[in-house]
Amino acid sequence: MxxxxxxxxxxxxxxxxxxxxxxxxxxxxxxxxxxxxxxFIDLLTDSGTGTMSDEQWAAMMRGDEAYAGSDSFKRLQESVDDVMGFEKIVPAHQGRGAENVLYGVLISEGDYVPNNTHFDTTRAHIVNNGGKPVDCPIDVDAEDEESFKGNLDPDKVRELADNVGAENIPALVVTITNNSMAGQPVSVENIREARDVADEIDATFVIDACRFAENAYFVQQREDEFSDASVADIAREELSYADAIVMSGKKDALSNIGGFVGVRDESLFEATKQRGILYEGFTTYGGLAGRDLEAMAVGLREAVTxxxxxxxxxxxxxxxxxxxxxxxxxxxxxxxxxxxxxxxxxxxxxxxxxxxxxxxxxxxxxxxxxxxxxxxxxxxxxxxxxxxxxxxxxxxxxxxxxxxxxxxxxxxxxxxxxxxxxxxxxxxxxxxxxxxxxxxxxxxx
The missing domain is CATH 3.90.1150.10 (Aspartate Aminotransferase, domain 1)
Structure with missing residues (x-):
């Protein structure tokens, strides 16, 4: 029902x-x-095409449209911190804007970027910055009963590092859920393995968190360690291993527009802020109206209910x-x-x-x-x-x-x-x- x-x-x-x-x-x-x-029925994408709640529409009415220091940005910042565990964020007009901000800082000519499976815009941003995207999914049969078919294969990442040199892999990305692999989920156990591999090769560990709440639900239903945990707690756990996240607010922030980068490292934060100013707008609006920041702030909390x-x-x-x-x-x-x-x-x-x-x-x-x-x-x-x-x-x-x-x-x-x-x-x-x-x-x- x-x-x-x-x-x-x-x-x-x-x-x-x-x-x-x-x-x-x-x-x-x-x-x-x-x-x-x-x-008649539009299934082209779930990106920004959903129906917002009454609470989101109500929040939009208080949008603070200040160019700098917007109260609406502060509410989004608090929501991201509470729901996703990232205090430092750089807003963007949507997910691909966030990708441009982060990958434009991390990736240079000749770099390699492994991912459980790159989606179209992620792949394009890596190529546009001179890098080579490399898919490293686990091997699955569409007919088997594997619960987490979206997982990354850590050994494929290690093999890539051996072949091209770990120094040429600035970032390791895991997309949850794995859109290009039929929207399949990634286990928390696999995210931990990805964290370990990133440490081994000294790479920034990035989670593409567009559908983090949906992934958390699958973890609750299928991963024994988390069977008694709330979706909200699982969401924070799965993201806690990342150095940075890329987020489209048009997915699991339940909004029609918006996105952001979340980072932990102060120097990376400063670099992404400056690139965000260049491509998206000032660091407290990121190409968005205050009302859009408000809709994301509410939507993130609703997504983990x-x-x-x-x-x-x-x-x-x-x-x-x-x-x-x-x-x-x-x-x-x-x-x-x-x-x-x-x-x-x-x-x-x-x-x-x-x-x-x-x-x-x-x-x-x-x-x-x-x-x-x-x-x-x-x-x-x-x-x-x-x-x-x-x-x-x-x-x-x-x-x-x-x-x-x-x-x-x-x-x-x-x-x-x-x-x-x-x-x-x-x-x-x-x-x-x-x-x-x-x-x-x-x-x-």
């Missing part, structure tokens, strides 16, 4: 099939190019169950923010160089007006990754009827899967790490 009720509603509209087909063609078969008004987080994760699991009942192959168990569909298994006749995940993404829109996102060869060209379609549920926004419609849309795609053909890229930006945001495709002849 949902742990909330609706106080504001927004009408949504399903365009007819002819309109959807025309929309796809004009968008260059890239759903990022669709207008939001033409999307038991009723909210249980409802959040279990709704994702509910969508996963409906899809499996419809015969849709998914990465199991489901993660905290999205269901990931195995596009290669769903469309086995389409080779990965013709983007089976992107084909499935487009057909899902064609059949049901549902927008997901491809996380395979199109988003991560040349990477040895599964061909996935991510269905991201915005927080506190959709209900069971919407989930049923999604499953039914997949069934309609399945009925015509033998008729489908692949796609090819016809226009793309220079930086291939970001091509899926704006590239255009067309059906293979």
């Amino acid at each position: 949902r742990a909330y009720r609706a106080k504001v509603v927004e009408p949504i509209h399903l365009p007819d099939r002819d309109e959807r087909e025309a929309n796809l063609e004009s968008a260059g078969y890239n759903v990022f190019n669709l207008d939001a008004e033409d999307v 038991e009723s909210y987080i249980e409802d959040r994760v279990e709704q994702v699991a509910e969508l996963g169950d409906l899809l499996q009942e419809a015969g849709v192959p998914i990465f199991a168990p489901t993660g905290g923010h999205a269901v990931y569909v195995d596009a290669e298994e769903f469309l086995p006749e389409i080779p990965r160089e013709e983007f089976p995940g992107q084909v499935l993404t487009c057909e899902l829109y064609r059949e049901g007006g549902v927008r997901g996102v491809e996380l395979g060869e199109f988003a991560f060209p040349g990477e040895d990754r599964p061909q996935l379609v991510r269905l991201c549920l915005p927080r506190r926004s959709y209900f069971r009827d919407h989930l049923v419609h999604i499953a039914e849309s997949f069934e309609k795609v399945a009925e015509r899967r033998d008729e489908l053909t692949g796609l090819e890229v016809v226009a793309e930006p220079e930086m291939e790490e970001l091509r899926h945001f704006s590239a255009e495709l067309e059906p293979v002849e």
